[in-house]
Amino acid sequence: MPENIVVLKRNGSVPQIELTFGFAQFAKYRILLFDREGRNPVEIGHGINIDVIPDKFPIGTSVAALDGRFITWQAVIASPTGGPGQQFSQRATFTQDGTTCPNSPFTQTGPLSNTITTFDQAKFQVE
Amino acid sequence: MKTTTQRLQATLLVLLLALPAAGRTHSLFDSQPDSPAEQPLSRSVRLLKVLITSDQLVTISTESTISDAVSYVSGERYVVVIPQAVVAGVNSDFASRYFTNLQIDQRGEDVAISFLLKPGSVGRLEPKSNGLSVLFNSDRLTSQNTGDVRGEPALFTTARPASSAPVNDTRAAIPAPQSAKAPAAVNAPPLNPTAAAPVTPQAGGLSALLNNLFPGASNKVTADTTNVDLSVPESPAFTVLGFTPNTVIRPASPKAFATSLLNGLDQNGNFQSGLAFDFTPFMLINGENITIRDYNEQFLTRLLSRTQFSFAATKGASADDTATRLAAGLNLTLWDRGDPRIYHPERGDDDVLQCFANSLQLPPIIAPGTPQADIDKINAGNKATNDQLADACRDRARKANWNKSSWVIAYAPSWISKTGDTTGYKWNGGAAWTSVAYGFEGISGLERIAQLIFHARYRSRERAPDPANAGKFLTQNSTFFGARFRAGSPKFGLNFEDTFIRTHVLGGKTDNLNRFSIGGEARITDNLYFVITSGGNIGADNSQKKGFVITSFKYGFNPKSQFNPQP
Numbered sequence: 001m002p003e004n005i006v007v008l009k010r011n012g013s014v015p016q017i018e019l020t021f022g023f024a025q026f027a028k029y030r031i032l033l034f035d036r037e038g039r040n041p042v043e044i045g046h047g048i049n050i051d052v053i054p055d056k057f058p059i060g061t062s063v064a065a066l067d068g069r070f071i072t073w074q075a076v077i078a079s080p081t082g083g084p085g086q087q088f089s090q091r092a093t094f095t096q097d098g099t100t101c102p103n104s105p106f107t108q109t110g111p112l113s114n115t116i117t118t119f120d121q122a123k124f125q126v127e
Numbered sequence: 128m129k130t131t132t133q134r135l136q137a138t139l140l141v142l143l144l145a146l147p148a149a150g151r152t153h154s155l156f157d158s159q160p161d162s163p164a165e166q167p168l169s170r171s172v173r174l175l176k177v178l179i180t181s182d183q184l185v186t187i188s189t190e191s192t193i194s195d196a197v198s199y200v201s202g203e204r205y206v207v208v209i210p211q212a213v214v215a216g217v218n219s220d221f222a223s224r225y226f227t228n229l230q231i232d233q234r235g236e237d238v239a240i241s242f243l244l245k246p247g248s249v250g251r252l253e254p255k256s257n258g259l260s261v262l263f264n265s266d267r268l269t270s271q272n273t274g275d276v277r278g279e280p281a282l283f284t285t286a287r288p289a290s291s292a293p294v295n296d297t298r299a300a301i302p303a304p305q306s307a308k309a310p311a312a313v314n315a316p317p318l319n320p321t322a323a324a325p326v327t328p329q330a331g332g333l334s335a336l337l338n339n340l341f342p343g344a345s346n347k348v349t350a351d352t353t354n355v356d357l358s359v360p361e362s363p364a365f366t367v368l369g370f371t372p373n374t375v376i377r378p379a380s381p382k383a384f385a386t387s388l389l390n391g392l393d394q395n396g397n398f399q400s401g402l403a404f405d406f407t408p409f410m411l412i413n414g415e416n417i418t419i420r421d422y423n424e425q426f427l428t429r430l431l432s433r434t435q436f437s438f439a440a441t442k443g444a445s446a447d448d449t450a451t452r453l454a455a456g457l458n459l460t461l462w463d464r465g466d467p468r469i470y471h472p473e474r475g476d477d478d479v480l481q482c483f484a485n486s487l488q489l490p491p492i493i494a495p496g497t498p499q500a501d502i503d504k505i506n507a508g509n510k511a512t513n514d515q516l517a518d519a520c521r522d523r524a525r526k527a528n529w530n531k532s533s534w535v536i537a538y539a540p541s542w543i544s545k546t547g548d549t550t551g552y553k554w555n556g557g558a559a560w561t562s563v564a565y566g567f568e569g570i571s572g573l574e575r576i577a578q579l580i581f582h583a584r585y586r587s588r589e590r591a592p593d594p595a596n597a598g599k600f601l602t603q604n605s606t607f608f609g610a611r612f613r614a615g616s617p618k619f620g621l622n623f624e625d626t627f628i629r630t631h632v633l634g635g636k637t638d639n640l641n642r643f644s645i646g647g648e649a650r651i652t653d654n655l656y657f658v659i660t661s662g663g664n665i666g667a668d669n670s671q672k673k674g675f676v677i678t679s680f681k682y683g684f685n686p687k688s689q690f691n692p693q694p
Contacts, residue, residue, distance in 0.1 A: 022415035024422040024432060024468050026483045030492075038495035048484045050419055050470045070495035076487045076509070078517045080419075080467035080479050089415040109415065115487070115513040117506035121495050 004122035007102040015096040018056040022089035029075035036068040067126035078115040086112040173212040188258035205250035206241040225263035359560040363456030363539035364437035367558045401441030433460040454541035465531030477527035482520035530566040530578035556588025577614035605630045620648040641665045
């Protein structure tokens with residue numbers, strides 16, 4: 001899998017990640033932050049996309065501490081109606097100071113048969 | 128065993144008690160004994176034995192090869208019609224993986240055996256020295272542009288002229304629903320007048336007994352007089368062409384916006400080949416940006432997401448019919464309290480979204496740098512688990528919300544080029560529908576078991592069989608109003624409906640017809656139901672006045688009653 005790189009400004013504010021799921025499909029997700037070795041996961045956020053809680057979470061407490069660390073997001077997407085011909089899309093958007101970070105968003109799309117389990121990851125690079 | 132005996136005794140008692148009532152109903156409506164079923168069978172009638180074996184083969188045996196059988200697909204049913212025959216026996220110890228229900232129907236001197244297909248199953252006929260075999264297989268590998276698509280007549284067929292099909296009256300265009308979920312068909316195929324009629328497991332035995340017990344019962348009174356489809360068709364374009372393909376392309380992405388060749392019979396029994404697809408343009412173009420939260424909060428998003436367009440083009444495949452027909456369709460769901468995408472947390476796990484939230488499981492944590500093959504394996508295992516959980520959620524929600532209130536409207540114009548030239552298209556009429564369903568929300572005694580439906584439709588330039596000229600068709604405009612109340616549980620079902628139909632034959636007379644029916648059903652034992660239906664027609668023409676009582680037993684592999692509307 002090609003590595004996704006999220007470029008952050010060293011003097012910017014703490015970045016945020018927002019997950020968006022299209023085609024009006026249901027999603028349940030989890031976001032984890034790992035250390036530079038890809039270990040010691042810490043949960044950044046989790047949730048479902050049907051409640052009133054925004055699917056947007058701040059990442060860590062300082063930008064400098066994110067350099068070289070990994071972030072992953074896993075989701076289960078399900079079609080409420082079922083049936084053939086369904087599609088899904090999952091988009092992870094990283095923002096800092098209200099603007100989208102370079103290289104972001106990261107999108108996965110495709111056909112959806114009943115449910116699908118997705119996984120994606122990115123590495124932070126502070127400049 | 129004792130319980131079964133008691134139930135059979137109770138059934139016979141019901142039959143005996145109902146006998147006088149049936150007789151009175153018969154005399155009240157003065158039913159005409161003109162049914163072919165009531166006439167002596169001709170000497171060429173064959174005795175059929177139907178055998179379903181563990182290898183998923185259905186064998187219909189008689190003394191010789193059956194070379195005049197006709198098969199077609201109607202809605203979700205695969206129907207085999209065998210002329211000049213009666214069923215002498217049915218033997219089945221096996222549930223099929225290709226169909227959930229078998230119905231045997233005596234249509235005058237013909238036998239119709241229909242199979243309610245499971246999704247993805249197709250049937251075909253194969254002649255044998257002592258009858259024929261009905262073979263089933265999955266169409267998942269062959270449904271695209273092959274000769275094995277559902278909707279195409281079987282490989283072994285002998286097309287009967289439309290005039291030979293049993294047509295009840297000029298209102299045969301009123302469809303018989305194939306199932307509660309099946310798309311409506313404004314014009315059912317002529318060979319389909321009894322597709323949903325009650326079953327007589329042994330036409331020569333039990334059916335004869337029932338007909339003797341109930342003098343007013345007539346095999347000619349068929350499902351279209353007792354169970355009218357009041358739903359708005361899912362694909363109006365196909366419906367207005369009288370062509371309801373089972374393989375409808377529903378592209379959800381530009382790549383999937385493909386076409387599919389379709390083959391089948393139109394409502395006049397003519398072979399048609401064509402092109403059909405339907406799509407939801409807003410979802411197709413903008414799907415990635417439609418979140419379920421927006422769908423819940425914004426009426427316009429919801430309306431556009433549910434708006435469906437359909438397109439159909441067919442061309443006659445026989446020398447008698449070279450016309451090319453085009454139709455477009457628009458289907459709008461204005462209101463739907465049973466929409467599974469609308470979040471109702473107060474319903475608990477009866478709401479599919481809440482059930483998803485409670486049930487679906489995230490996979491184990493996957494560390495960065497995990498090989499893709501391992502990720503795929505983890506996710507595939509998680510998907511397998513969640514697929515089952517999601518199916519259970521949908522099934523539960525469907526059962527809990529089947530009768531929720533909704534309002535749907537649809538419109539479908541059509542054009543025809545009688546020569547088949549692309550430049551010669553002319554207006555060929557159209558149809559408009561609306562259905563309003565009320566689910567008695569908030570009324571505790573009814574909200575889970577009952578539904579009231581109002582339906583209206585207008586159809587212009589409709590082709591219908593001419594009752595005065597066998598094999599000919601006339602053109603008419605028709606207006607239809609109907610209402611139905613249905614309620615039920617797994618043990619008992621009740622259906623009442625009343626319809627008003629006004630037809631104006633172009634260049635001819637205008638006629639009004641009111642048709643009503645009431646039906647009840649009780650489960651006797653597993654998969655065996657006693658059904659009684661009564662009703663009548665009141666029309667301007669005296670010949671339309673006819674009352675009827677139908678009684679029958681129904682047996683099926685699927686333990687689901689006929690009138691119980693719950694999924």
